[in-house]
Amino acid sequence: MILSAVESCDGKEVEIKWEDGHFSRFHTIWLRYNCQCGTCHRKLINELTIDRTKIPKDLIATACYIKEPGRFYIEIKDDVPVDHKTELSSAWLREHCYCDACLQHTVEVTSSLTFPDPSQHSITTFEYKDVAEGPALNVFRWLDNLILNGFNLVKNVPREHGTVVKLAEIVCPVLYQTYGKLFEVFDDGSISVFSNTNKGLHYHMDQPQYESAPGVQFLHAMKPRFDECVSGGESLIVDMFQCAEILRKESEENFRVLCTVPTVWKTVDVKMETPKYFQIRKTILETDYDNQLVAIHWNPGTEEAIQVRHDDVTPFYTAYRHFWKILHREDLRFKFRLQPGDCLVFNNRRVAHTRTGFEHNGGERFLQGAYINLDEMRSKYISLGLTLGEKVRFTKIGNRSCI
Template sequence: MAEQRSIGAERVEAAAEGAPEGAAGESVRIAAAAPAADHVALHWAAHPRGLAASRFHFVWLRANCRCAECLHPHTWERTIDSYALDPAIRPAEIAAAEEGRALALRWPDGHETRLAAGWLAARDYDGGARRADMRAVRSWDAAALLADPPEHRWEAVTTGDADLRLMLTDLRERGLAIVRGVPPQDGEVERVARRIAFLRETNFGVGFRVENKPDPNNVAYTALELKAHTDLPNRESPPGIQFLHCHRADAAGGESLLVDGFRAAERLRDEAPEAFARLTRTALPFRFVDADWDIRWRAPTIRLDADGDFEEVRYHDALTAPLDVPFEEMGPLYDALRRFTAILREPQMELRLKLQPGDLIAFQNRRVLHGRGAFDPNAGLRKLEGCYVDCDDAWSRLRVLERSAGG
């Protein structure tokens, strides 16, 4: 990833600091700083979102001092021990400085802190900066996706950073990207994935082939129908992004099936709130067992993060061990799973694609369920090659591309 190394240290600093020091940041001005018991109220002379005032706690201001002593100048890591600070800490002096472009503080021990007005406005927790920083999710059903298909060309994605950024934006917001024209040869899927980041190894190896095999250890390696599911639910952290690249599609049938699990979860929340709540709080037991492996994990079907946003859908009947909730909960749990399953299988939820040689799909494995129709293994070959990359590393790549592209 040599192309990123050329960006300057200022860009890294701006990214690390999230500082809107360009257009938005420059225009922020502090009119006055009014100290209260445990915080200061900053009255804004100019604010990008038109806020009049924002409050910042003294302990927060001390913990987030940006000087080279408190924040390591090379690693951007905090070196001040912020959870050992005196909770009653209070600056000896506090004032707007640089014509309102900064807040200047002097602490009782003489340490000085200076924070840019734009930096403060960008992380104004009193004014909702947290929500503004959350990731974008555009959920879809088949018609919504087809109205604006997330399609990309192999030549563009592998040679141009702008096109790679568009592909990653689709992956992040809609959970799916389709790349056409990928040479149907061994190793090409890994080349595309490595444009994004290193690969995530699993018990199936670094890469894998989906073709019907004798003596399979996985239903994927048969010619059977596969209902839409998420991969490797038996792992604590199933891989984030799955890549599947079609080399051969001679057999009749075997079309691919993709369903946005977040849209299905939204529907369940609206239509059957009790079933939804049950699926968020009940961990199901998953397991994969063969001669070499025995990997088990318990996790809910729909996982919400601490802010109540969707974090994950984990759904794979085939790898679900016998359910083991208490007797009284078993009936309602089956009812909730049946209800969610019915939504997942509504035809308008299902994007059906017959992949042709050269087509590659990449999708968020813990959001977008995938499956395939049965096919006749005697009527021709069907061969896909696949691999995984974690979301952490893919979204990092997107942020770094945006950093290079941005102002």
């Protein structure tokens, strides 16, 4: 609740004292642009009710007051339309205070991530039947764990072809990516796709060659084509955000370099039924306005040669090697063997994954996979939580934003 409000001497700002002792200072132009009066406030999605270019450049507040409980009013010199009064909800104003303390609180809430210790925790598991056939609360808890840890395992997923798509579509429609709506991972002696061999892979995040890489990845170990006689082929995952924060702690300079010097990812396959050519240049790490880590791109298997200024080449490879070594620290990784019917679900924008090499021994290692959009998953999670009255986590998820 507002105790008092006063415009600054020049009228370009308004200072508010709140019942809890907090002080806020708002720019007059910010208040005007966010007016919630009946004329200015949008009632439909994408609606803009007033041409903001007609609002005077220099806005001077001449009066501010509480006319009725919970409503705050500001009168502005030469405002348009004539006799317009800016009107805002006091609760909304308090929620959107942008003083240093409130901005710092927002950063602390949204930037905090949980990094499970592999020596103390195993991967959280969920039963397919509970997720696919149970109440909506089961789906919420599954997604809540995915938001919290970045990965989990769904057990006893039916072995029919394409079931992984059905599981993914519990959340939202699947993405159509380089290799289609549904992709398969097995050793077919491929000479073009390294994952379709029996060789071990490097840690990677799928398809950074896209402007927006796939968000959530599903990998389903199929029955009966995932045989226990196969030796090797263990899965490994590592939290890239944890690794990047370790890098920042150990070397701010190396962290800065990977945030500023770009690399290139490229995938070309013109022999496909639908030929593909993807190429993009971006940094491995991304930070935002508050210097919070908000995105990571990593896939050594599709990297191209960097083309950057001469003085950036050596610092880049120094930082790159440092980060690479952090990823391979054994105390940071989860290592496990998928069982037939298991489906590994993970945030591809937060978690890197790989596998060890394997020998068939007369059997076969066969997986089917699918992707969904990260923002769609988050929307489903938050919407479910609000509908069910459950507490939701408003934390960053790797989608290039901390909110």
